[in-house]
Amino acid sequence: MKEKYSARREQIYQYLAGTKNHPEAEQIYLALKSENPSLSLATVYRNLSKFVAEGKAVEIPGANHVIHFDANLEDHYHFSCQQCGRIYDVDFPAIAFNAKELEKIGQVQRHELVFYGICNQCKNKNL
């Protein structure tokens, strides 16, 4: 199954790579739909899964059990707002872990650190 070039895939990837908003599949779909009315939601999902499988993007589990996507592969962590569902980047340096403790369990491919809470934007709205 040799991969063929696909304009759709390119659009989806470029959109994901060009935003810091950690969108969910549907948000990407809606954003690209306007320029491209024939775009199908399943195509977005299919390509996102492909990116993840290829290691070109990662999934971030968000609030409300919706998956968000991120094409930023540099070490960074996330803040997930339990109220609005937005995901923010947290610019920490990568954390060093006890490798021996992890080796006892398995081989780590990557890690995700997510802080859960209420973002300042929502906090202010709640006043």
Place this chain on the structure above:
Amino acid sequence: MKEKYSARREQIYQYLAGTKNHPEAEQIYLALKSENPSLSLATVYRNLSKFVAEGKAVEIPGANHVIHFDANLEDHYHFSCQQCGRIYDVDFPAIAFNAKELEKIGQVQRHELVFYGICNQCKNKNL
């Protein structure tokens, strides 16, 4: 809405609190179903959501987009096997983070650190 005692809820909580397996809702359901044939899956979900809302349990997003539950509230982290879906405890001491960086974003209630990879058990099977 004053909470009333419920034998079902108690069973579900005790099961969750008594295991280190980070089960998903359906696993809890199946485990308790044998002693309690009239147990309903929705009841398991409802009570698990309640525990989470009350802070008596946390959700851990597992592989295959299934949610696992953990009633162990002590600081500890997780390893999620991408092959078998099992979730393991990682016994690190809690990590100290740059509070100022986080305050810029919002108020943190808790954090989850998940290592993704292949567990040793699966690795050996793959040989």
Place this chain on the structure above:
DNA sequence: AATTAAATTAATAATCATTATTATTATTAG
């Protein structure tokens, strides 16, 4: 202990994110 009120449940239907199917279209190879 019986009565009432309210919370909880069982059973099941509904929802919603995600995935699979299939006929059609686009891309690449020959």
Place this chain on the structure above:
DNA sequence: CTAATAATAATAATGATTATTAATTTAATT
């Protein structure tokens, strides 16, 4: 250009989770 095959659009199907509702259980009150 034609054949082969990957990708898509449209839609149906799946599967985890949530909502509904009538019946049951619990707790308070008489």
